[in-house]
Amino acid sequence: MTENEPLLSVHNMEKHFPVTKGLFKRQVGAVKAVDGISFEVYKGETLGLVGESGCGKSTTGRLVTRLLEPTAGKVFFEGQDISHMSQGHLRPLRRDMQMIFQDPYSSLNPRHTVGAIVGAPFRIQGVQTEHGVKKAVQDILERVGLNPEHYNRYPHEFSGGQRQRIGIARTLALKPKLIIADEPVSALDVSIQAQVVNLLEDLQKELDLTYVVIAHDLSVVRHISDRVAVMYLGKIVEIADRKQLYSSPMHPYTNALLSAVPVPDPRAGRGRERIRLTGDVPSPLNPPPACRFHTRCWKAQDICKKVEPPLEELAGGHRVACHFPENAPEPAKAAPAVPAQE
Amino acid sequence: MACPATGQATRPVAVLTYIIRRVVGAFAMLIVISMVTFGIFFVVPQWAGATPEAMAARYVGRAATPETVHLVAERLGFNDPVVVQYGRFVKGLFAGAQYDYGAGVEQCPAPCFGYSFISGQPVWPDLVDRMPVTFSLAIGAAVIWVLAGVSVGVISALRRGSFFDRLSMGTALAGVSLPIFFTGMISLVVFSYGLGWTPPGGAWTDLAVNPLQWAYNLLLPWITLAFLFAAGYARLTRAGMLETMGEDYIRTARAKGLRERQVVVKHGLRAALTPILTLFGIDFGLLVGGAVLTETTYTLPGLGQFAILAIRNQDLPQVMGVVLIAAGFVVVASLIVDLLYAVVDPRVRLS
Amino acid sequence: MSFLDVKDLKIHFPTDDGLVKSVDGLSFGVERGKTLGIVGESGSGKSVTSLGVLGLHKGGPAKISGEIWLDGEELIGASAEHVRGLRGKKMAMIFQDPLSSMHPYYTVGHQIIEAYRIHNDVTKQVARKHAVDMLGRVGIPEPGRRVDSYPHEFSGGMRQRAMIAMALSCDPELLIADEPTTALDVTVQAQILDLMRDLQREFDSALIVITHDLGVVAELSDDILVMYAGKCVEYGSADDIFYRPEHPYTWGLLGSMPRLDREPTERLMPIKGSPPSLINVPPGCAFSPRCPYAERTGGRAETEAPLLAETEGGHLVRCHMDRTERRDLWENEIKPVLETQ
Ligand SMILES: Nc1ncnc2c1ncn2[C@@H]1O[C@H](COP(=O)(O)OP(=O)(O)OP(=O)(O)O)[C@@H](O)[C@H]1O
Ligand SMILES: Nc1ncnc2c1ncn2[C@@H]1O[C@H](COP(=O)(O)OP(=O)(O)O)[C@@H](O)[C@H]1O
Ligand code: SF4
Ligand code: SF4
């Protein structure tokens, strides 16, 4: 991992969406979509963001690209505070931060040609290109594995995987530094998923890109990330190097998530001890107090319902928010071993 | 287990808030309408240069002396500020009013829509007199057009592309595009004057007097009116059914082993009815406010005919009364539709 | 003959663009108490197959041929009304998206009661009690109260439980689950998979699980059918498919998916290209445009359609390469790459 300056850094970022009710639309509460999270993303690395549906992954992505304005906390991009920057000031920065979306069907305008779609960023940002926009666009198309002759075709003429490539090509046009990919492969078939994952990795190497990859698929996240953050109900509960996170997860929720993934190995699968969470994720409108996971955690004690566990570094670069972490290094911290995986 | 929505406990509360919100909304709408109507009939003419005297002149007839006119204008309050005039107008609606023309005080009881210039009679009783005709016409026609339109729409959707579908959609297109006085005239000529099956225009019997005669007299206007509306309903139903029959829950209903008829009616039609309900609320409200063309064509003594006469006579209070009543019906009908929505689609209650 | 026996099933849809061969000669069987997994990418014909078994294409535009034997009774030739009577009672289905698959205007209870009363002549009260029972059995808390909730008031996992309760309400002997957990989160998916496993044991029904997730089939299935472009390309026991796969497409699927149970590989091994449209299925072997081994069969792959042939003890493969060559490739080229690195 690169120990240089973080490209993106987030401090106690919050986003609360107001909820209104009744005759006069008075505010009765807030969806705490993101509720005080902090993390850094270093140049050239990939940070994976995992968690169940509704835990605030996409909101986080939209906050750091400032498609949304945080209700509290700070977002720094290359050391510059962009938390409340006006759209006008953000415009030049938009070149450096791009987003890739899940749905390759709805995120492309069906009435524009591929050339127009991929070339749009040049025109919007008024960028001069050496041999004209067309040449530049064709270079990008080639780079993402599309035929440059596809320049004049329309999105509906392409398959799902190809459309996602067009989406990626569009984000590459302005040589961004940071790409936030929100579920980039979850709408794709397994065989196509792998193509796009490989493409993202190749591009990262060639163009020195930094990624934040949001996904609910833990195996995809492990494959693509250098570090991984696990979110639960608007909070980061664990963040670590991917190797540490997957081989010795400390937060009970991470353990449960990993153990829930079905393995494509019938014999190993049959013998596997599994942690089964009961129930669903509580509503972010009314999250449980203190440790938000206590309603589903099999290790929960009284303290978990009263005191919120802070996100603490328990091993080199491994931060966890839990009173009784698993696999913790110091014996003092360690709770009785629970058969986690295997 | 933590559940996202606590269903049961909150539902009655949600429904109640919903109902209150809609009723308050409808009420506010009525107030706005009364303001606008009042504005159009009393304020705009004054802005346009009509003096209080000119307004009053209509009440006293052409032969009056300027003094009388002036006096009446004063008595009727045309010199007062607009707000005061509007306040008096609203008070008249709820508490009745007194009109002092100088020649004696006239009592105008509770829903007071003023006095007719022409007949010198209060407007409200006249309106009440004509309502049964319009209601009869509207309700009868509505029953026919909903039944016919929806069933044709359903069958067309289920047999898309068939001869029946093409024929009925062609007819529906004609139905929507042909003006009612045309179809009305044709049907009168053919069925009443030609074949003698139905009575000629102008026949009206009260329901209470002779129900059979009532229905027989209204049959032709009903069908003509229903034809116009059924066309739109058939098209809307067809489109709605084509959409809902492709939904996943229809597949589920079939997978349960439900009979196709029940799948269509209980699952498909039920969901397709929502937009039809909306349209029905608006159409029915408008119609009760006065089926102007139909009533004129068949010379039926309903609100629509009343409106035409009032306009022709430039009888301002009468016109205003009809307009207010018509607007009121539209608002009330759409209120009822909104409330029915909550019954039909449980998801509405939450929003 | 198995409890369910499908022989040479073909389901073709005539469209303006041409004939869509969604299912093209599929044969499989399931016993009571056993689970068959059907895997394949989207558009390979999985859903059309399951709807076909339930007889839901009857009366539609689809052209159907072949035989479907359920408990000794042939269904393709049977009358639509007869098959309707079996649907929901003898065979039932769970769908992918539990929100859109339940009617938004009726309560969950109403929909279960309806399913029960179609096939059982009982009063509403009795059916309601049964619905509450079923909801309790699939793990819905406070079923007596939740029975009157609308689907939108349930979470995704609870909706899928309710769907399962509805499908099982008449004790079906064959249950088809079409992507039952695709719309759910992993933790909820794990709950639903456990539930299906337990219920299948309890009801001793034949289960068909359709999915694109190899992990899910591995967890549930006894036998697995790998489908590509409307055809079965490989069929065998779960062990055959995961430990001794012989078809290049199955290899491709295994190589495409990142796995949590192994050390991460440097690169995934995707299948090149994308699945064919079922109107223009490539002649010869449908997989040939994407198959890295197509040349090995000396041009035959492009012209001649390979047949589904048994390699060993019920393990069927549709490929021109001969058995030893396939095994050799798997043992020496594919398996080492998948497992080491
Ligand atoms: N504009 C909004 N107004 C109100 N609530 C919102 C809004 N956007 C998101 N939310 C809520 O915030 C929470 C987090 O949403 P978010 O989209 O970030 O989840 P996610 O982790 O990306 O989930 P998924 O995996 O389903 O994409 C959810 O409860 C969501 O309903
Ligand atoms: N009613 C239909 N008319 C024409 N083509 C259809 C119809 N239903 C499905 N198909 C086609 O059949 C193929 C298989 O579909 P399906 O079984 O839904 O795939 P999946 O394997 O994803 O479940 C697809 O190419 C689909 O477009
Ligand atoms: S703090 Fe307590 S409840 Fe929260 S995850 Fe840790 S052990 Fe579980
Ligand atoms: S027949 Fe040829 S092209 Fe088809 S799967 Fe086998 S090797 Fe590949």
Ligand SMILES: [Mg+2]
């Ligand atoms: Mg999201």
Ligand SMILES: [Mg+2]
């Ligand atoms: Mg499908």
